[in-house]
Amino acid sequence: MPIKNVVVNCVDVERSVEYYTRFLELEVVGEVSPERAVLDAVTATVELRAVGNGREQSTWSPDDLQKGFRHLGFKVDRLDERAEALKAGGVEFKLDPLDAEGGVRICFFYDPDGTLLEMIQGDLQYAEIMDADGVARERALGVPSRPRFDHIAVTIEDRDATAAHYHDRHGFDFIGTIEQPHDSRGFHIGYLKGGDTVLEVFTYDVPKTSRDPQLDVAGFAYAELAGDPPDLPVAISPDGTKVYVDPDGFAYAVGSGA
DSSP states (O other): EEEEEOOEEEEEEHHHHHHHHHHHHOESSSOOOOSSEEEEESSSEEEEESSSSSSGGGOOOSTTTOEEEEEEEEESSSHHHHHHHHHHTTTTTTEEEEEEEETTTEEEEEEESSEEEEESOOOOOOOOOOHHHHHHHHHHSSSSOOOOOEEEEEOOOOOHHHHHHHHHHHOOOEEEEEEEEEEETOOOEEEEEEEEEEEEEEOOOOOOOOOOOOSBBBBEHHHHHHHSOOOOOEEEEEEEEEEEETTTTEEEEEOOOO
């Protein structure tokens, strides 16, 4: 079962719609209002919601040793060309395009309200394949005709516990790993696949920091997953949505269906 929807809070919905449609070719679904817009990202939707609190109110840090949400990833073609368009548009980058572990090309940059985004070009070559069928299904998606939502990255404490939770409650399967041998922090990545989407989980061999999710400030708010309601602490979003918070501080709601 997939990630169905990603809720991103923003100060100016119209500005964010222009950004995501211009640079990531997401397509508007339905009507855009000052309070809300829904964008189609091929394998999921990105929902933009207006909030009054800006980026400066967020406790989110770009340091991946902070547990919980890290970034949203999109599979693309022509990554370098797209990165040049972002730079020409004055977009803030965290990491310029480079060839990364796993045989892919990547870059990282921010949306107007500080949500970290990644573009990935190519099929991952896993250090260890745990589910060959899942990897085959991933590669069968092919080269996207426009940027395609691929994953949410989260930093976690315990890969086995996280994999078990998201498998049992939401149908994610652990398909493979990537190692980062040059990272002195002991950086390991696991991939939990649900439908055509992925939870990319980061683990480290050094201490990490924690934060409580913020549902009322600009930036990533929560994801919507298919599956069963979990036995986890609950927070309520500004629109009244029940949001669950996992042990690493990752926030998600539960919708019906696959």
